[in-house]
Amino acid sequence: MRTKRRFSLDQKKHVVEELLSGAFSLAQLCQRHEIAAGQVHQWRRQYEQGLFSAEARETRELNDRIRQLERKIGQLAVENDFLKTALRRAGSRPVKNGPWSGKMSGSASPNGAD
Numbered sequence: 001m002r003t004k005r006r007f008s009l010d011q012k013k014h015v016v017e018e019l020l021s022g023a024f025s026l027a028q029l030c031q032r033h034e035i036a037a038g039q040v041h042q043w044r045r046q047y048e049q050g051l052f053s054a055e056a057r058e059t060r061e062l063n064d065r066i067r068q069l070e071r072k073i074g075q076l077a078v079e080n081d082f083l084k085t086a087l088r089r090a091g092s093r094p095v096k097n098g099p100w101s102g103k104m105s106g107s108a109s110p111n112g113a114d
Helices: 009-021 026-033 037-048 054-091
Strands: none
Touching: 009 026, 009 037, 026 037
């Protein structure tokens, strides 16, 4: 079974432009690049819709970044809720020698008097 290949936008654009220029027939391009005719037709439709332009590429990259940041926000919100719940539960019990217990470890007391 053949592994899935990835073509860059520049490669796709090049294949479509070769087809549109008439330099090669569809069959020649498919054989030359080892791709199916349906794939070339799909790329041609995308090319005609302007999806291979620099603006489309930038928009796609920005949308990917937005999705990545939204996932991170969701993850941080879940962690924040978890920590708030843990802090509330910890606040309902006395804490011995913890950082919030008011007791300092070592020889000096918090107010400086021993």
